[in-house]
Amino acid sequence: MRILITGATGLIGREIGKVLAEKGHDLFVVSRNEKKAKELLPFPCQVIEGDLSHSPLVDSRLENIEAAINLMGEPIAGSRWTEEKKKKIYDSRVTATKNLVQSLPKNLKVLVSGSAIGFYGNSGAEVLTEDGVAGQDFLAKLCKEWEAAAARAPGRTVFVRTGVVLARQGGALDQMLFPFRSGVGGVLGNGEQWMSWIHLKDIVGLFLLALENPQAHGPMNGVAPFPVTNREFSESLAYAVGSRLGPAIPMFVLNLLFGELAQVLVTSNRGCADKSREWGYKFHYDELKEALGEICAPFKQGEEVFVAEQFVSVPPEKLFPFFKEAHNLEKITPPTLNFEIENMSTPEIGQGTRIDYRLKIHGVPAKWKTEIDEWQPPFKFVDNQLKGPYRLWHHTHEFRPFCGGTLLVDRVRYRMPMGYLGWLMASHFVRKDVENIFAFRRKFIASESFHSHI
Template sequence: MSSKVAVIGGGTGFIGQALCKSLERNGYKTVAVSRNPGKSTITWKYIEQEGLPKNTEIVINLAGEPVLNVFKRWSASFKKEVWESRISTTNTLKNAVLCSESPPKLWGSISGVGFYPPSSTLVYNEDSKPGSNDLWSDLTHAWENAGKIEHKNIRHVVVRSGVVLAKSGGALPQMLIPFKLGLGGPIGDGSQWFPWIHIDDIVGIFMHAIQNNSVNGVLNGVAPDAKTNQEFSKYLGSVLRRPAILPMPSFAVNMLYGPERGIMLLQGQNVYPKLTQASGYKFVYPTLENALREASS
């Protein structure tokens, strides 16, 4: 059994499971941190009380309550859950990292492209400034600030993720249903940017950071093939051989998700992975068509 341990906050989620499998293929023993104890899983309370397991070399936090869950009403309590599931878990793991007698080599965390303000004209890279005065930019900014550390022997990497495309988990399975019924189309007017990434690449970026000591700081977890929502819908319809002409009106989006969540679907950012590519990462799925063909097959 490997003596190298990787602790993954949210390791039971769909990104976390994929990352754990990749780590195990590369010789790590993985320990997922979850609200529910189980095999190869410890609780957040355990981390708070006992700290990191022995021989921990990698700590990455992917935890966060899914936001676009139509089965959960956008209430004050759910908003608090969305916030605390990100900030509190990040603080818990960061404190465990800093208190460890044998600190891990890498402390990593995930964030979102909501860090950047919505725009139809600007192109953002990792050096661009954050948005302000809206829920999502405030959340992602606080999320990243919670994870910041200053330790000469610990690298810190933050991956700002776009919409992750995967066969199971994430947004794509929900999106496939109307398209397969011939009822698919753009959201709103479709002009908003739709930053996306394939599951193999979001995992690949984290593995790239783990395996390369020169990688540090913020990396945009988006593919270099930027598309608007309308373009994304056309590609998805083409891959599925289904029409993509029935838009979901803005008022319907706001009725279904609430205005604060609806803005995530009705507005977007054109985000480019400048530093991700400059660090030497090569995308497995750099183009949308190939990513959709794999993820929807």
């Protein structure tokens, strides 16, 4: 099918796009910036430029769209709710969905639109089925209008009322990890409020179910079968990261920190997953402890993990030669690092090659020695730090054949120097540095200059 995706560069959108591309669908993505989107998207697609929060799209390619997945939306959490923030949240969902529906062809087969478990408002311990009525707070009213806007689309419509999405990198858990790994993460308020959660792999599966199963229609709770209280969640997360539970955070502190958003953080939603299971979905992660165990395993060992993905429209055998040339690594590293190779133990990179290089980290000179632990051209190589600023730096470079091109996957495992103290003091800054390094790399690989080298 020809499928349009909004919000494709987000946590869920990237994963859905990869699955749909691998299944052979033709994908079209809406973005305000085509160049930026192609840097971030890990799957082949055509980009339709536009800002749906301001106006409908105008593009002839929309006439042939058969299905649409609507994932766009300004982040709900992360900062205090000002009137300007609330307007952005509203416009990026309700206004944008109205404009999306106007942009879609009349013969559209299906629209799967995001919503949130917050549709039901603060519901205490009540088990929430899709027949429940909307709540009265800002988020509940927002979801109600959001779904109503999507319901005007031609064809079959499904609204996925998503709970708290758990993933190793990105999403709500990303913001919780530091305090819980520090030993100061605690329950919110009295901890009795119910939390409806779902693993990233399962929310992707539910969106695909909604897209592909003609039985699916109307609202569907995008939650795992067994919700937990905030206290249970907090205790499970502390255990999963190998830490202890910190003191509870009272409501007056949450109100001081987050203002109106504080009420959302302690809203009780006990979502039911019966409908998705009736429609044939089998969950990968039913239980919270299993989900958190899979996600947090590296953290329990004191490791950080960073993963970057990028699609390149050439096969691995044409792409790999660029990366096996050691000095090309200098081209894909930010100039601010002053990265320079000093010595190699072999004329060309191969199994066992040792590489000495120097760089500057925030202006401080550093020496680094790595060894190629694995060498599997044209699909994979691994470099491991022998000497350098980290206790561990293990970088896996994968070149996966994907949709006629290559899915570049960089997976970095690292540990900070000075143990827990080093992690506490520097992990946030190092994470930002790593993100910036790979942002620069993505930009270079998406450029015409890179393609002229291959």
